[in-house]
Amino acid sequence: LSADQEAERIAHLLLEALCESFQMGDQTIEMGASIGIAISPDHGTDLTALMKAADLAMYKAKANGRSQVCLYDTSLTAAVEEKARIERALRQSVERGELALAIQPLICTRNDAVVAGEALVRWNHPVEGSILPDSFISIAEESCLIIQIGNWVIEAAARTLARWQAAGLPQRLTINISPRQVERPDFFSHLRDTFASLDAPLFMLELEFTETLAMRCSDAVMVGLGALRAQGVSIVIDDFGAGYSNLARLKDMPITRVKLDSSLVADIDSCESGRTIVSAVIHLIHGLGAEVVAEGVERREQFEVLRALGCDVVQGFMFAEPMSEAEFSSWVAERSNDLYVVQSA
Numbered sequence: 070l071s072a073d074q075e076a077e078r079i080a081h082l083l084l085e086a087l088c089e090s091f092q093m094g095d096q097t098i099e100m101g102a103s104i105g106i107a108i109s110p111d112h113g114t115d116l117t118a119l120m121k122a123a124d125l126a127m128y129k130a131k132a133n134g135r136s137q138v139c140l141y142d143t144s145l146t147a148a149v150e151e152k153a154r155i156e157r158a159l160r161q162s163v164e165r166g167e168l169a170l171a172i173q174p175l176i177c178t179r180n181d182a183v184v185a186g187e188a189l190v191r192w193n194h195p196v197e198g199s200i201l202p203d204s205f206i207s208i209a210e211e212s213c214l215i216i217q218i219g220n221w222v223i224e225a226a227a228r229t230l231a232r233w234q235a236a237g238l239p240q241r242l243t244i245n246i247s248p249r250q251v252e253r254p255d256f257f258s259h260l261r262d263t264f265a266s267l268d269a270p271l272f273m274l275e276l277e278f279t280e281t282l283a284m285r286c287s288d289a290v291m292v293g294l295g296a297l298r299a300q301g302v303s304i305v306i307d308d309f310g311a312g313y314s315n316l317a318r319l320k321d322m323p324i325t326r327v328k329l330d331s332s333l334v335a336d337i338d339s340c341e342s343g344r345t346i347v348s349a350v351i352h353l354i355h356g357l358g359a360e361v362v363a364e365g366v367e368r369r370e371q372f373e374v375l376r377a378l379g380c381d382v383v384q385g386f387m388f389a390e391p392m393s394e395a396e397f398s399s400w401v402a403e404r405s406n407d408l409y410v411v412q413s414a
């Protein structure tokens with residue numbers, strides 16, 4: 070065996086020994102461990118360097134799931150450095166005014182009306198150009214940066230809604246909310262204060278939470294959401310079907326709409342069992358008194374199936390990609406002109 074293989078063999082033996090349950094009084098104790106391995110001299114020649122490398126490997130092992138063994142390699146350091154680089158740049162993005170909102174319309178399947186726009190954050194990096202949220206939201210969520218970014222999004226949404234109200238554009242706007250944000254005790258008061266200070270119509274706002282967050286949130290958050298709902302704010306569950314849902318809990322939540330995870334929508338026009346599942350999920354959501362949204366709709370065939378199954382609202386590249394506020398306003402105006410022409414023809 071090579072040194073790597075020998076170390077991994079020993080690590081697996083250690084895991085086996087550690088994972089064996091044992092008795093403590095009348096309780097059975099189960100233990101687990103994640104093991105990272107670093108080998109001298111390849112991964113370091115002093116204790117500090119070796120511990121650092123083993124630590125990175127241990128975090129990788131943890132990320133891979135329970136009770137794993139992971140051997141250090143240089144890509145781990147590169148990934149950490151890349152993350153640190155993004156985090157440093159992201160820290161300044163708010164002050165430097167590098168964030169922007171792109172807005173994508175949600176459309177009613179019955180009358181073609183624009184139900185709302187979803188605000189999706191963009192980072193206009195001075196060197197790298199427009200960066201999509203998938204490359205930075207999770208990094209922001211691991212640090213406290215998501216609070217700063219989330220607050221920026223709330224304020225930007227309030228400004229947009231105030232502008233739309235002043236322009237006589239009665240359009241609702243949805244924003245995405247991260248777990249870390251709602252966990253803060255001042256989340257609800259801060260949201261209200263921001264809207265009040267900018268004279269923005271709170272009742273035109275919609276908050277989107279992932280299914281996982283909805284299942285985990287505290288009673289205090291549920292009460293806060295209920296109060297917002299009573300004021301006209303829509304509460305939307307995002308990515309439904311990607312995680313685990315407790316129906317009893319879902320029934321108690323003040324939900325306006327539920328968004329099917331795009332994985333449920335992707336092959337709906339070609340997969341019979343997919344259609345059966347979506348049909349059942351739509352009935353279930355309607356049973357809860359909420360509307361169903363399908364996102365990631367790219368083809369007319371998907372749209373036709375969704376409409377036939379009773380889906381209420383659709384969103385996707387088939388209708389429009391996320392766009393700037395100005396583009397969104399003209400898109401809505403043009404569309405309502407077209408609709409008027411069709412209806413009066």
Ligand code: C2E
Pocket residue numbers: 173188189190201202203206219222244245246247307308364365366367384385386387391
């Ligand atoms: P999401 O909330 O599920 O947003 C939908 C994503 O699907 C968006 O990607 C959107 O551009 C994309 N999309 C829309 N229609 C289609 C389609 O027809 N086909 C395909 N393939 N994709 C489509 P985006 O803007 O890159 O956002 C990714 C994720 O980042 C969002 O997923 C959301 O989880 C997160 N995110 C975006 N903005 C914010 C924010 O302000 N705060 C927080 N916490 N998260 C945000």
Ligand code: CA
Pocket residue numbers: 187245277307
């Ligand atoms: Ca969303």
Ligand code: CA
Pocket residue numbers: 307308328330331364
């Ligand atoms: Ca989603």
